[in-house]
Amino acid sequence: xxxxxxxxxxxxxxxxxxxxxxxxxxxxxxxxxxxxxxxxxxxxxxxxxxxxxxxxxxxxxxxxxxxxxxxxxxxxxxxxxxxxxxxxxxxxxxxxxxxxxxxxxxxxxxxxxxxxxxxxxxxxxxxxxxxxxxxxxxxxxxxxxxxxxxxxxxxxxxxxxxxxxxxxxxxxxxxxxxxxxxxxxxxxxxxxxxxxxxxxxxxxxxxxxxxxxxxxxxxxxxxxxxxxxxxxxxxxxxxxxxxxxxxxxxxxxxxxxxxxxxxxxxxxxxxxxxxxxxxxxxxxx
Numbered sequence: 001x002x003x004x005x006x007x008x009x010x011x012x013x014x015x016x017x018x019x020x021x022x023x024x025x026x027x028x029x030x031x032x033x034x035x036x037x038x039x040x041x042x043x044x045x046x047x048x049x050x051x052x053x054x055x056x057x058x059x060x061x062x063x064x065x066x067x068x069x070x071x072x073x074x075x076x077x078x079x080x081x082x083x084x085x086x087x088x089x090x091x092x093x094x095x096x097x098x099x100x101x102x103x104x105x106x107x108x109x110x111x112x113x114x115x116x117x118x119x120x121x122x123x124x125x126x127x128x129x130x131x132x133x134x135x136x137x138x139x140x141x142x143x144x145x146x147x148x149x150x151x152x153x154x155x156x157x158x159x160x161x162x163x164x165x166x167x168x169x170x171x172x173x174x175x176x177x178x179x180x181x182x183x184x185x186x187x188x189x190x191x192x193x194x195x196x197x198x199x200x201x202x203x204x205x206x207x208x209x210x211x212x213x214x215x216x217x218x219x220x221x222x223x224x225x226x227x228x229x230x231x232x233x234x235x236x237x238x239x240x241x242x243x244x245x246x247x248x249x250x251x252x253x254x255x256x257x258x259x260x261x262x263x264x265x266x267x268x269x270x271x272x273x274x275x276x277x278x279x280x281x282x283x284x285x
Contacts, residue, residue: 005036008187009046009055012039015141015162021089021185022059023161043072050188051081058188059089065182067116069233069247073186077276078204078245079238084277085202087187095121095176098144098168099155105171108132112143113157121157124175129155144168184282192277195253200230202276204247205266206237215246218269221262222250237272245272254278 008026011018022037035056040046043060050058063069077083095117099108111118111125112135118125125132135154137143144162147154155171156162163170186202193199207214222229231249252259254275267273 006057007036007038007055008057008059009038009040009049010059011043011046011061012041013139013141013145014039015144015158015165016139017091017093017159017161017183018059018061018185019141020159020161021061021091021183024091025059025087025089025185025187043070044076047073047076047081047083047188051083053190056189057086058083059185060188062088062184062186063231063233064093064184065180066120066178069235071235074204074233074235074247075238077188078235078247078274081188083188084190084192085186085279086189086192086277087279088200088282089185089187090282091183091185093120093176093181093183094159094174095140095157096160096163096170097124097155097172097175098147098158098163098166099171100147100150100152101167101169103152103155103169103171105129107153108155110135110154111157112137112146112154114138114140114143117143117157120177120181121175123177124172128172141165187279192254193279195255195278196280198281198283199251199253199278200249200281201252201254201259201263201278202247202249203263203266204245204272204274204276205270206243206245206272208269208271210243218246218266221265225258225262227252227258227262247276 010022061070140158143156144158144166147156148166228251233247234244237243
């Protein structure tokens, strides 16, 4: 039985971009500003909790503009759980240089963060901290925790939420090399969302024939009806070599006649088809 009051799970620990996404969703999308936010240790644990009813909703990473799709999330949605995408949240990836209060650049001997975050801030670190060593952590939040408990000679690359959670000082803001980097999260629940007039629909399928032009024919069902495709990804079908699943996002809600007709046409000509849900397009207020 699902717990009460409402609980929204996210990929922990506290201070991660996933928590930031959950907070944004709580403020702008969930309608439950008093919902409890609960961290989980892994994507697998989080998604399985939502599927079993341990949390009402789960905020999970779906794709990053630089790194691409989160394969584990896609694979679990296709093969392991029967959850729906009920919302999306897009979080700009903004990195900050975080230190214990009173730390100066001259004292810094080590920069700690997740390997991706260190790589995304390479130019800044080379220019401003060329002699500092680099050390990796399991997450940007874990790096912030290590620095908070340290001797003041190390700094972390993390987000603004981590600075607040671990009571750290921001030495520099927006230190990432690419200012357009962003991560898209989805909210998984037992049901998807009602139409708003500005929606997306996500689904996954595998064509029922392996011949030239079959994917084109499936996509034509949307193009011929003037429906925009906003994302397409492929993943191995996990059955035989060379067989793939295709994950698509299209503009519009599943209840709109043209969208419903296109989905039905694709489903009828697929060996595997799963509707992942319809939800409002993210608009940060």
